[in-house]
Amino acid sequence: MDLVEKINDLCLQTNQTVTKREGYIDWCEYFMAVAVLAAKRSKDPSCQVGACIVNKDNIIVGVGYNGMPIGCSDDEFPWSKNTSSPLDNKHLYVCHAEVNAILNKNSSDVKGCSIYVGLFPCNECAKVIIQSGIKEVVYLSDKNAHKIEYIASKRMFDSAKVIYRQFIPQRSKIEINFEVDWELTSPKK
Numbered sequence: 001m002d003l004v005e006k007i008n009d010l011c012l013q014t015n016q017t018v019t020k021r022e023g024y025i026d027w028c029e030y031f032m033a034v035a036v037l038a039a040k041r042s043k044d045p046s047c048q049v050g051a052c053i054v055n056k057d058n059i060i061v062g063v064g065y066n067g068m069p070i071g072c073s074d075d076e077f078p079w080s081k082n083t084s085s086p087l088d089n090k091h092l093y094v095c096h097a098e099v100n101a102i103l104n105k106n107s108s109d110v111k112g113c114s115i116y117v118g119l120f121p122c123n124e125c126a127k128v129i130i131q132s133g134i135k136e137v138v139y140l141s142d143k144n145a146h147k148i149e150y151i152a153s154k155r156m157f158d159s160a161k162v163i164y165r166q167f168i169p170q171r172s173k174i175e176i177n178f179e180v181d182w183e184l185t186s187p188k189k
């Protein structure tokens with residue numbers, strides 16, 4: 001319990017005005033955290049990407065991460081790249097996080113939505129993002145900015161008027177603790 005929570009707890013016990021909790025995460029942190037959490041489902045040993053699509057009402061309408069297509073076993077299909085045999089390269093098979101998030105949508109479409117992604121989208125994802133009507137891309141890392149696929153993404157986004165902006169975290173981490181003591185956090189009866 002932090003100081004404000006302790007004061008509020010005291011206020012609750014003595015029937016005094018209680019102020020709202022501090023330290024809560026804002027919308028952008030929340031959506032990017034969902035994308036980062038989704039990435040933890042990825043089986044790709046070298047790069048885990050997550051994506052979270054949000055509508056204008058701040059409702060999450062799709063989440064995805066990079067993985068093998070349904071029915072293509074994570075244990076049978078390759079996770080290597082730079083292989084001598086091109087057919088053993090993961091890039092031929094993996095569905096990208098952005099595409100999975102769009103395909104997983106729980107709304108009729110994703111027009112006008114924003115997509116939060118760990119990694120700036122490649123050119124193939126950029127095409128799908130544009131065609132789906134997504135209007136904003138918020139990304140954490142642009143580590144591939146020098147590669148032609150990513151230069152092409154920006155060229156297409158600029159032409160199609162899809163806004164892209166980097167998410168600059170105001171905190172280095174958000175902790176998820178499954179061992180919450182609900183007795184301590186619940187208001188007293």
Ligand SMILES: O=c1ccn([C@H]2C[C@H](O)[C@@H](COP(=O)(O)O)O2)c(=O)[nH]1
Nearest residue numbers: 044046047049066094096097121122
């Ligand atoms: O926009 C993108 C770009 C890449 N991915 C996925 C595809 C792969 O599983 C990894 C990239 O692997 P590397 O080892 O860095 O080549 O990321 C994606 O989901 N979205």
